[in-house]
Amino acid sequence: MTARRPAPPRGLFEDAFWRHLGEGRMCLQRCDDCSSVRYPAAPCCPRCGSEACTWAPVAGSGRVVSWTRFHRQYFAEMPPPYLVVSVALDEGPMVVGNLLGDQATDPAIGAPVRLRLQTVETAAGRLDLPQWELAAAEDTAKTEKR
């Protein structure tokens, strides 16, 4: 059974973010003028002000900036406990997701993580959520070499 999740707030510029995820990849806006990558979606570049941008796929790797484990239930769809992590992408921006896998072990700050899409149902329809799992040792070695 597909997990149920709260729907995200959707502004004009978020649609492309979720559409790309529905096609199996996580894309962020990359500025056509200064190449900086931004999240969340925005009408213009926070570095140079340019409105020209291209939705470009991210590598899907990053590191844990911090985490929290929810013990209180805030959403009917989400019984605790569950882990939320902030992840610094290799491309620079920071995003939020759930850490999949063992929910009882505290993730280490700085731990390398890999993207994994999770299909969920929301009140606004089906979504593919960008989620994170701890990278295996060989993935880490690859990330560091690159």
Next chain:
Amino acid sequence: MTDRSRLRRAAGAVAVVGVGETDYALDHAALRDGKVRSDAYGFAATALKRALSDAGLRLSDIDGLVVGQSTAVERMAEVLAVDPSWSAQADAVNAVIQAAMAIASGLAECVALVYGNDQKSAGTQYGGPNAMGGERFLAYVQYAPWGLTSQGALYAMMANRYMAEAEFTPADLGRIAVGQRRFAEQNANAIMRRPLTLDDYLASRFVCEPLRLFDYCLVNDGGVALIVTTAERARSNPRAVGLAAFARADLSVDATSLRPRLMDYYHDAHRRAAADLYAVAGFGPEAVDSVQIYDSFTTHVPFALEGFGYCGLGEAAGLIRSGALAPGGRLPMNTSGGMLSESYMQGWNHQVEAVRQLRGETGDRQVPGVRHVHYMSDVAGKVSSLMYRRAGA
């Protein structure tokens, strides 16, 4: 670039001459018995009557109005029956700053700052499907699909990173809650007065790990009002409390992605505000006798103390463990019990406590010989700070 000589003139142009609060503990007890005493506007009106009485002024003396963010300007003015020459809406610290700006610029001479909140009886949600604040702070609602909406969860993430970097433990968070509770025990208007031990704290349930129940502020109804007027009008008033300085610095770039929160603990804004504040006041932490810190969560305390230079970065645990911040310490903090133990008035009750401390009217919890009280607020990276001074100090 800020202009410190103008800032000094603006701060020196005003004084707080009246304060008022509702009966937090009594109203909270009544609500537990099912009696809703009033709504947000009614609590504000009660607080304003008390502040006017405290100041020896009448409503007709008021020509400026600042209302808190939980009420509408027009409806508040309508309920209070004032048509001021100037009005605005602001959080607690910015209400004081805006009143000073209005007075310094000549828009008004006697400003009522009023706050009312019925968040408990009205069931305001600070997380979940109807989380408040998303229209002002996108990060409060952006991450709903991942179950992250509460402000507490954002502070929990700050705490986990900080504890991995600094010598700071969950027990240090507990010491903050315990110290403030000890002040609340000496405050008849505080809602939470039952003694709290570190063991009680450590045994309490997690909400968003590592934060526990006692790291979270209360949620209650109430109102607060202050009267701010010109320094000339206040000159002959021995109970008037002056402003040595005010300062502000924002961090909003990358705020939704949580970068300034998690990577910097808002220290860039703390440093900018502190530099202006201390330069304008002409003194720094060495001359501060008591601090009031916006404490919706215990975690605000180490970040504000480090950011404003009360200790080095990563060294707040030492200050906390020394007992400096607790009753009898050298830097008593949140002496009313703060929002963790007195009342969650979103920073407004701290202003009243600062004024009463400087008037010497706080009874058992009075800080001896207090000349300067420093208020610090860093909600969502918008750092604002006030340095209050005793009349004649």
